[in-house]
Amino acid sequence: MLSLASTVRLAAGTRLQHDAVRERWVLLGPERMLIVDDMARLILERSHGLTIGALCQALAAEFDAPLATVETDVLALFTSMSEKGFLRHD
Amino acid sequence: MTDALSPPLAILLELTHRCPLRCAYCSNPLALTPAADELSTADWCAILDQAAAQGMLQVHFSGGEPMARADLPQLVAHASRLGLYSNLITSGVLLNEAKLAVLVEAGLNHVQLSFQGLDEAGAEALSGFKGGVAKKQAALACVQAADLALTLNFVITRQNADQLDAMLSYAEQHGIARVEVANTQYYGWGLQNRAALIPSEAQLDAMSTLVAAWRERVKGRMVIDYVIPDYYARRPKACMGGWAQRFLNVMPDGTLLPCHAAQTLTHLDFPRFPASTLAEAWFESPAFAAYRGTAWMPEPCSGCDNKEKDWGGCRCQALALAGNASTLDPVCEHSPQHQQVVTMARREAQLGDVPLQLRRFSFAVEGD
Ligand code: SF4
Numbered sequence: 240m241l242s243l244a245s246t247v248r249l250a251a252g253t254r255l256q257h258d259a260v261r262e263r264w265v266l267l268g269p270e271r272m273l274i275v276d277d278m279a280r281l282i283l284e285r286s287h288g289l290t291i292g293a294l295c296q297a298l299a300a301e302f303d304a305p306l307a308t309v310e311t312d313v314l315a316l317f318t319s320m321s322e323k324g325f326l327r328h329d
Numbered sequence: 330m331t332d333a334l335s336p337p338l339a340i341l342l343e344l345t346h347r348c349p350l351r352c353a354y355c356s357n358p359l360a361l362t363p364a365a366d367e368l369s370t371a372d373w374c375a376i377l378d379q380a381a382a383q384g385m386l387q388v389h390f391s392g393g394e395p396m397a398r399a400d401l402p403q404l405v406a407h408a409s410r411l412g413l414y415s416n417l418i419t420s421g422v423l424l425n426e427a428k429l430a431v432l433v434e435a436g437l438n439h440v441q442l443s444f445q446g447l448d449e450a451g452a453e454a455l456s457g458f459k460g461g462v463a464k465k466q467a468a469l470a471c472v473q474a475a476d477l478a479l480t481l482n483f484v485i486t487r488q489n490a491d492q493l494d495a496m497l498s499y500a501e502q503h504g505i506a507r508v509e510v511a512n513t514q515y516y517g518w519g520l521q522n523r524a525a526l527i528p529s530e531a532q533l534d535a536m537s538t539l540v541a542a543w544r545e546r547v548k549g550r551m552v553i554d555y556v557i558p559d560y561y562a563r564r565p566k567a568c569m570g571g572w573a574q575r576f577l578n579v580m581p582d583g584t585l586l587p588c589h590a591a592q593t594l595t596h597l598d599f600p601r602f603p604a605s606t607l608a609e610a611w612f613e614s615p616a617f618a619a620y621r622g623t624a625w626m627p628e629p630c631s632g633c634d635n636k637e638k639d640w641g642g643c644r645c646q647a648l649a650l651a652g653n654a655s656t657l658d659p660v661c662e663h664s665p666q667h668q669q670v671v672t673m674a675r676r677e678a679q680l681g682d683v684p685l686q687l688r689r690f691s692f693a694v695e696g697d
């Protein structure tokens with residue numbers, strides 16, 4: 240289970256790539272692809288080396304958003320990405 | 330609709346039809362391409378150049394056994410330079426530490442390794458290859474030692490369907506992040522051998538229950554993709570995400586297809602590289618346009634709510650089962666042939682031990 244104390248990283252064989260022709264970003268993995276919007280991409284890029292809790296605090300401060308909402312959204316995003324196999328967590 | 334047509338997302342290169350295995354379920358065509366007709370290294374590199382320029386993101390190196398091509402590392406390196414995500418689809422029997430190191434160095438992103446089960450006798454019966462399981466297990470160890478992303482592909486037939494739990498346990502014990510439970514599809518040699526391979530409905534139900542339970546248990550650690558034979562289903566699968574909508578397939582001789590089985594549609598004139606570029610094939614060829622979207626659809630598909638979900642199912646299956654590629658996939662419950670298909674599948678699944686016809690190169694058949 241993913242929690243605020245977890246850290247996430249891209250699963251082996253997964254990468255974030257710019258799809259120049261279609262002007263968007265995608266997560267590419269074996270036989271699968273996920274389109275990521277700007278916010279999801281930013282969250283992924285910022286997640287490096289931080290616990291999800293610390294990441295959410297930083298995001299809440301930066302975007303002046305309620306921490307509880309940010310936590311719910313980020314956990315939902317990362318849970319869905321890890322169930323699809325794009326993310327691993329500790 | 331054609332105005333909005335975007336380029337394919339992925340390309341599958343059948344580098345060769347040569348393979349040390351002779352799987353009875355192989356989806357390569359019955360008329361395998363001889364080595365002499367395979368494209369050259371320069372041709373494959375040019376195909377990769379065009380794929381990247383067109384905006385494709387992933388390349389699957391497949392076959393046959395792609396490792397039977399000595400230039401595989403060169404092709405992988407070329408794909409990486411172009412920023413393409415590369416996947417090697419292999420039986421693993423030609424893989425060793427040294428060969429893998431070269432591929433890793435070339436920038437390979439992912440390996441998909443297939444197993445026909447975990448017992449040697451069963452795997453040999455299906456693949457005509459002795460000692461394959463041991464070789465595959467060694468290949469798996471090499472890939473893991475190199476820290477390369479890996480998918481295990483378990484090929485399921487009625488011979489090994491009852492071992493699925495053991496296969497999934499094996500994957501879990503080895504810490505595999507992604508598993509495909511791939512029931513054989515009935516194309517090419519697999520279609521020839523369908524009566525010997527097709528699982529029963531009871532086996533299929535047991536597998537589905539087992540996969541659901543496993544998915545729940547390994548959530549977040551191991552992803553399980555599950556491919557079923559749709560003969561028992563009520564609705565067909567969206568074959569390849571819709572005819573000529575996402576994937577491009579290249580045969581060893583450069584024939585360009587919307588899916589690997591499409592060469593059975595002999596009424597269509599498929600373009601061939603280098604006479605045709607990938608873009609010409611995709612955007613301009615009548616063969617690719619033939620079943621794209623919904624305009625070609627007969628009743629009942631044209632008035633069906635599902636038409637943009639399953640795109641009328643698989644054209645090759647329509648041809649194989651209904652004798653007409655331009656009709657709806659006969660596994661659909663709205664097809665007049667539906668009941669016939671289910672009855673046939675049930676009957677074949679009860680036939681027990683039917684001799685397997687292992688694949689062979691038709692041009693080398695003399696004295697076989
Ligand atoms: S299905 Fe078997 S025979 Fe066919 S290419 Fe794959 S490993 Fe070779």
Ligand code: SF4
Pocket residue numbers: 564565629630631633634635636637639640641642657658661662663664
């Ligand atoms: S009628 Fe055609 S579109 Fe509708 S479910 Fe059947 S195959 Fe799919």
